Amino acid sequence: MASERVQRQIDRLLDEAEAAIAVSDWATVGDRARNVLRLDPENSDARSYLAAAERDTSSSQSPQTSPSTLPVATDHPASFANGRYVVKRFLGEGGKKRVYLAHDTTLDREVAFALIKSEGLDEVSRTRIQREAQAMGRLGSHPNIVTVFDLGQEADQPYMVTELMGGGDVEGLIEKAPDHRLPLEQAIKIAQETCRGMEFAHSRGIVHRDLKPGNIWLTEDGTAKIGDFGLAVALDRSRLTTEGMMVGTVSYMPPEQAMGGEVTPRSDLYSLGAMLYEMV
Structure with a gap:
């Protein structure tokens, strides 16, 4: 039986898969399902999600993009x-x-x-x-x-x-840590550095909207840096995403964001708190 820590991680991944299904993001569905199956190979929900993702990918392929002709990691532009x-x-x-x-x-x-x-x-x-x-x-x-x-x-x-961030992301750090818990001193350091970056972004009128371990990157010496501002909204300009549409990662999302309401700097603070809880 999975530990409480691992079960929380599984629940988070399944939540993200469900959110991705709602917007037909089958690449994300498949990715989250595979991550769950690495933690719990017999998880029936993950197996169903993965099968659905693979069916969608297969049905959407044209003769020019069949599995035998899809590019692989080594086939990249020069x-x-x-x-x-x-x-x-x-x-x-x-x-x-x-x-x-x-x-x-x-x-x-x-x-x-x-x-x-x-x-x-x-x-x-x-x-x-x-x-x-x-x-x-x-x-x-x-x-x-x-x-x-x-x-x-x-x-x-x-x-x-x-x-280039040589230390990977915090999500990978948590996965490799004993019992998926970081030493308290390390978790506090990451949270403090994330908070400094977050405060700077807010001072420039930018709310991240998707703070989570997978979006916090580490340098080779362990310094934390916020990345992946793909859902960011500029407070001083017109909204960059459609109001009323739920975007973000469910497990770290404050209630107002989950309901499609307005996000503020406090929304990021909520997400940081959820991330800190997961780290420790």
Whole structure:
């Protein structure tokens, strides 16, 4: 039987899968279901979700994108942005982006190149993605926020170039920790650094809206930085997401956000509290 800590993690992943089903985000459904099955191989809900995700993926494939011809991790472009970003290797893929380790030939440094998935999106959604990326870019430099170096378009797909985070994310740190608990001192340090980055973003009029362990990244020396401002909303400009639509991650979402209401800096504080609870 799963421990209480592992069961909470399973429940969170299943909640996220259910939320993704509601918006037909089958890539996320499949990802969350696989994560649950790694923790509990016999979980019937996860098996059902994974089967549904695989059925949807299979039924939506055209003859040109059959399983035998789908690109694999090693099949990546040689470069992006007219050769400026030379791809070194594929880092991973989530529900919303594909991420590559790349070398910036102009500034001679290693970067994370994220190609935002925009297949099947209408023009309004594409515009929203671009404006949300710009919201992150407007933040400027802070030691506890992942720095955005560049934004652009590659074959009609938005991309974002950020600093490379060598320490992984906090979600991975929790998964590897004994009993999935971080030492108290480490958890407090991560929470304090996240809070500093969050305060800076709020001072620039940006609410993150999706603070969670998977969006907090670590440098090689363990410094925490907030990343993935994909759901951010600019308080001083028109809303970047549709009011009344629930977006975010259920397990860390404050009630007002879950009900589609207005988000404020306090919404992020609620999410940070939920994250701290999970860490300890």
